[in-house]
Every structure is written in structure tokens, then in C-alpha cells.
Amino acid sequence: MNPSSTWWSPSRHADRRPLLFTRNRIQAAIRGWLAGEGFTEVDPAALAISPGNEAHLHGFRTEAIGNDGAGRQMYLHTSPEFAMKKLLAAGESRIHAFSHVWRNRERGVLHSPEFTMLEWYRVGEGYEVLMADTMAFLRLAARGAGASVLRFRERVCDPFLEPERLSVAEAFATHAGVDLLASIRGDGSTDAARLGAELDRIGVRRASDDTWSDMLSRVLSEKVEPKLGQGCVTILDHYPAAEAALARRVPGDARVAERFEVYACGVELANGFGELTDAGEQRRRFEAEMAEKARVYGESYPLDEDFLAALEIMPPAAGIAMGFDRVVMLASGAPRIEDVMWTPVP
Numbered sequence: 361m362n363p364s365s366t367w368w369s370p371s372r373h374a375d376r377r378p379l380l381f382t383r384n385r386i387q388a389a390i391r392g393w394l395a396g397e398g399f400t401e402v403d404p405a406a407l408a409i410s411p412g413n414e415a416h417l418h419g420f421r422t423e424a425i426g427n428d429g430a431g432r433q434m435y436l437h438t439s440p441e442f443a444m445k446k447l448l449a450a451g452e453s454r455i456h457a458f459s460h461v462w463r464n465r466e467r468g469v470l471h472s473p474e475f476t477m478l479e480w481y482r483v484g485e486g487y488e489v490l491m492a493d494t495m496a497f498l499r500l501a502a503r504g505a506g507a508s509v510l511r512f513r514e515r516v517c518d519p520f521l522e523p524e525r526l527s528v529a530e531a532f533a534t535h536a537g538v539d540l541l542a543s544i545r546g547d548g549s550t551d552a553a554r555l556g557a558e559l560d561r562i563g564v565r566r567a568s569d570d571t572w573s574d575m576l577s578r579v580l581s582e583k584v585e586p587k588l589g590q591g592c593v594t595i596l597d598h599y600p601a602a603e604a605a606l607a608r609r610v611p612g613d614a615r616v617a618e619r620f621e622v623y624a625c626g627v628e629l630a631n632g633f634g635e636l637t638d639a640g641e642q643r644r645r646f647e648a649e650m651a652e653k654a655r656v657y658g659e660s661y662p663l664d665e666d667f668l669a670a671l672e673i674m675p676p677a678a679g680i681a682m683g684f685d686r687v688v689m690l691a692s693g694a695p696r697i698e699d700v701m702w703t704p705v706p
Contacts, residue, residue, distance in 0.1 A: 404443035411435035418464035449670035456480035512625035536583035548601035589623035632680030
């Protein structure tokens with residue numbers, strides 16, 4: 361029997377209840393902070409035309425049946441991003457949402473097929489301000505849990521210290537001995553053979569048909585991520601443009617984009633962007649992502665044409681998504697993500 365199916369056992373619930381109350385305190389503290397900063401809380405619909413158009417994100421497919429009995433294929437969203445950006449196009453300027461999101465092919469200590477994402481957007485502001493927001497939330501989470509540090513297994517991270525900020529290229533050089541930018545051309549395109557030679561040199565396994573992206577992910581997960589967020593929070597910045605389908609390029613360097621991720625205790629907690637607002641470029645990137653998804657998984661998702669139309673009038677903005685359950689998990693020291701969910705997925 362799946363352990364999560366017995367969460368309702370009175371004795372087990374009694375053990376989990378303090379963690380769940382910690383979750384509520386943290387959520388209330390973050391909501392209060394956002395309200396104080398002039399954010400409006402919104403409630404995006406979960407049913408969508410497209411669950412998201414990134415190659416390695418997997419949605420849950422469903423069918424909406426109309427009054428005439430005709431079916432229409434739809435998906436549960438993997439993020440409220442498309443809906444929230446439509447609200448930015450409509451005129452909202454500071455919005456946030458605690459949204460349930462769904463991602464298939466993901467389950468484990470740090471993953472649940474359904475989880476809570478905190479997503480927020482700032483119109484007319486640079487993406488660096490999101491880094492400060494995230495640090496504020498991690499500190500609120502620690503205080504809400506009555507903790508001085510974040511914990512995952514034997515790893516400890518102090519959110520009250522100044523964060524370490526590294527580019528992806530710097531992190532690869534420091535923690536893996538890999539010159540990542542040597543495998544990225546000036547226009548942002550990538551050289552798989554060159555990166556493959558680097559993997560062979562440092563002894564990281566690879567398959568003959570691995571793409572550049574596959575190899576980057578392998579080095580990141582095996583060599584880099586375990587070293588991030590140790591002692592203090594790490595902000596991993598300037599992702600390769602090929603790994604940032606929804607982000608603007610960094611001015612003056614087309615090889616990298618305004619994308620960052622936040623790590624504590626080796627665990628990824630948040631993913632932020634200087635948002636791309638060029639609808640034509642966004643369409644091209646989505647089409648490339650879906651072509652890769654079809655190649656690897658034999659399926660692809662439709663494009664949300666309504667989203668691409670809204671992007672034409674969306675103002676410059678910065679946006680970020682944070683795994684709320686993971687933050688609660690690290691603040692409370694819980695060993696599994698399901699321990700901090702009121703009703704875990706069966």
C-alpha cells in the first residue's frame with residue numbers, strides 16, 4: 361500500500377498536524393508580506409488549452425464535454441504562468457497566486473504529481489528584485505517554523521545570510537571543471553560534440569544520442585546541484601539561452617538569458633525570469649521545444665494562441681515560481697514533501 365494512502369489514520373495525522381499548522385503560518389506570513397507590497401492575489405483556472413510548452417514538462421490530459429456532448433481536449437496546468445501573463449496584458453501590475461499545479465512523471469521525496477506553486481509577477485521591474493523577494497520568503501518560512509536554518513537530510517542552509525550568486529557557467533567551472541560557454545555559440549546555439557568531450561574528460565556518463573541539453577542536465581544534477589545552497593542560499597543566474605524558453609536574453613550576450621534558480625540544501629526552490637514579451641520569438645521557442653518533446657517522448661502539446669496574442673500587449677515584467685511545499689518542507693525539517701501536504705495524492 362502507498363504510504364500516502366493512510367495519511368488519514370488518526371495517529372499519523374496527529375504526527376503530521378504540527379507540520380501542517382507550520383505550513384499555514386508560513387502561507388499566512390507570505391500572504392501578509394505580499395499584501396504589504398501592493399500585490400493582488402489572483403486565482404487562475406487550472407484547466408488550460410496547453411499545460412505548458414517545455415520539452416521535459418509532462419501534463420495531465422483530460423476532456424471537457426460541452427452541452428452538445430462534443431469533447432474538447434484540455435490539460436491541467438503545470439504552472440499558472442500563461443493565465444497570469446494574460447492578466448498582466450489586461451492591466452494588472454503586481455499579482456500573485458498560490459496555485460495547485462500538476463506534473464506527470466514526477467513523484468518522490470521532493471516531488472508530488474500535484475503540488476502548490478507560489479507564482480508572482482512585477483510589471484516594469486528587473487528580475488533581480490525577485491531574488492530579494494525570494495530571500496524574504498525563505499526568512500519568513502524559517503521564522504514561521506521557529507527555525508534558524510533550512511534542513512534537508514544532513515544538509516543545512518542559513519537563509520538569514522547573504523545569498524551566494526553564481527552564473528551557471530561559473531557553477532559549472534567551480535563544481536564540475538567544465539567550460540560551459542565554450543559549447544555555446546555567439547547566437548545562443550549549442551555544440552553538443554564539444555560539451556560531450558567535456559563530459560568524457562570529467563568522467564560523466566552519456567549516451568550516444570544525448571543532446572546538448574541532456575548533457576547539461578546530467579552535469580547539473582550530478583556535479584553541480586548537490587553543491588548549491590550549502591551553508592547559505594545559492595542564486596544560480598544567467599542560464600544558457602537554450603535552457604530559458606520564456607526568458608529575455610541578457611543584453612550584450614545572446615548566449616545567456618535572464619533566468620535564475622534558487623537553491624537551499626541542494627534543493628531547487630524557485631525559478632525566475634526577466635519575461636520574454638516578443639510573441640514571434642516566443643512562438644519559435646515553443647515550436648522548437650515541442651519538436652524536441654515529440655522526438656524524445658512521441659507527443660507534443662498545442663500552443664495557446666490566446667496566450668501568444670496576449671503577449672503582444674504584455675508590458676515588460678519579471679516573474680517567478682516557487683515550490684511552496686518544498687519551502688515548508690525545508691523550513692520544518694520534514695523528510696518528505698507529502699508530510700507537509702494536508703491531503704497527499706494517493
